[in-house]
Amino acid sequence: MTAPRTVLVIGGGAAGSAVTILLRRAGIAVDLIEAAANWNAGAGSGITLQGNALRVLRELGVWEQVQASGFGFGSVGITAPDGTVLHVANDLRTGGDDLPATVGMQRPELQRVLIEAVRASGARVRLGTRAERLDQDADGVTVRCTDGTEGRYDLVVGADGLNSATRAAIGIADKPEPTGMAIWRVATPRPAGVTRTDLAYGGPAYIAGYCPTGDTTLYAYVVEKNRDRAAIPAASYADEMRGLASAYGGQWPEIAAHITDPAKVNYTWFDRLLVEGSWHRGRVVLVGDAVHCCPPTLAQGAAMSLEDALVLAELLSGAETWDDALLQAYYERRITRVRPVVEASVQIGQWQLDGVRDADVPGLMGRTMTLLRELP
Template sequence: MPAVASVAVVGGGVAGLAAAILLAEAGVAVDLVEISPEIGAVGSGITLQGNALRVLRRLGVWDRVAELGCAFDVLGLRTADGTVLAEIPDARTGGSDLPATVGMGRPDLARLLADRAAVLGVKIRTGTVPTALVQHTDGVELTCSDGSRARHDLLIGADGVRSWTRTALGVQLTTRPLGMGIWRAFGSRPASVTRTDLVYDGPAFIAGYCPTGPDTLYAYLVEAAQDRSGLTPEQRLSTMRELATAYHGPWDEIRDSLTDPRRVNYTWFETHLLDGPWHRGRVVLIGDATHCCPPTLAQGAAMAMEDAVVLAELLSAADTLDEQLWAAFTARRLERVRAVVDASVQLCDWLLAHEQADVPGLMRRIAALVTEAP
């Protein structure tokens, strides 16, 4: 039987939902709390590489992902005027029977995972804020804003970059800005967009887009980080459209379709990595709570879901929750994640420095790493 009989999960993102699904499949009682009022209510698009698709198949949602998303196996490079420079076959890191990449709406993915978890008996409470945790030798007591107080064998903190769980544990981790900000918009997909194309010239460090379904895409522009917090939604839309005027080809249609201020957002690239064990007693951190990286390699969600896979596998195979289990978890996750985080940050550093570097070599190295099962 699994090393735990009941688990609390804090956070309803891809890491928390993946862990909840896998543990529920193993017969563990799972209680998941999410601060947002609705899972999948916000977000633009997400790029899922093959190793993420491999996990989604394990979670039992691959068929729906394939139906709702847009699969492709080639990455395009263009100039700012729209000229195609290269069409590069992308590595099928999830195996030959899965596409190299799928783009889909982030809210769609979240809802698929939440529905799957609910079918398996996971108790999901949204709009619920954790307020206190108390550790005992044989369990963890979690108190929440809805007045509930429950004791579990293990608590999984999968609550993102600004993790409440991490703070409650007293774990010190500095999240470092990388000097870049990204504009993202979710909109209509022109017929000419069938894959991700990237542009590395023009006023933005990167101009790109990814199809997310039969008629949708998300587009993004990466600039030097600025304080854009004072802009109204309309001003954010205007600013992104103005930056996009330097780009042509499919960008001309994309830019014209950007008309809804609610579908534009701006965030900074950040990074952190908890260097060492990710657990404290009977609480463990996974996903962005312990590692985050810029989206330059599109591996953030994949690494988060891999954390859940490895953790659930170890918990399901063990009889007790002991240091041997935690040592195995650290051994299987820390250096793999470190390689991905470091490479993602390295790409940012090269772009900021306008440095000519072996980007294809770095991408091949990471593709080879993540092709291997975690």
């Protein structure tokens, strides 16, 4: 019998977990290494999953768990800073009419669901481990890991995120660049009246928004101009976010009252990254945030990463030969979809930074989201 092909996946986030699950389903032997000793540590507060992300999660076989753990809805409200609702728009069902337009979910819950699916797939998982050295030739890659192990693989998939060490190791010099914005995020109890995302533009921040993530939970965020992170003491995070949130009306007073624990508040800058030309070198290929990221103005970051995993696994599973042409075909198929998402997400943020009041934000959003109804 021919030995099964072997793949090492570096990184156990959404993209790495998804590609692992799909490759195992195709009978490919997969090792997954994750730098964190606690796989679900630092998973964050909340996430907005559009329909095209849900479509991939259904393909992974975890849609029922996601549906049970999250909160589905189909519209977005635009409000004034005082909470007055100015407009309510129906969200486009980018995953098809048989899936919700949007599901809000606690990030640790999504990670838990994916971890369980990876474990059930039979993949071999090693936590607290990084790839220390990659030596490749025409037939495969020998990988030395920080836990002292060494393995030989037909392919390595780098899914190790925005600051990917794999990207640097294979000679891709691109790095994420700040866009000029930053976001405060927190998980709080959900007020009974919150049944969709509402976005307030103006006030002391560019955007103040929230998304229901379950029967009793909410994910709230405030976007502002980025500040020197080193100058903001971690102990002041709750005070900083609550101070911004307190300027908004409607549901915000109840939300702001729960922003009390600085350890539960997250502050990050928005970054932009889009690697052009190819997403592989030899037999090492990159997916997800390792090759593209953008501000969450379209809530498409996780969706694009999940789609990467789906397309790469589909191509690998269906090909007799894993070669440069196949991995380049993966890039060509993805770049035409990822590029407009990155560019639109960055543009929406730049309009806000520049104070452009007549920008066609709804039109750009609509055109981009319509594109995403097509299969990846």
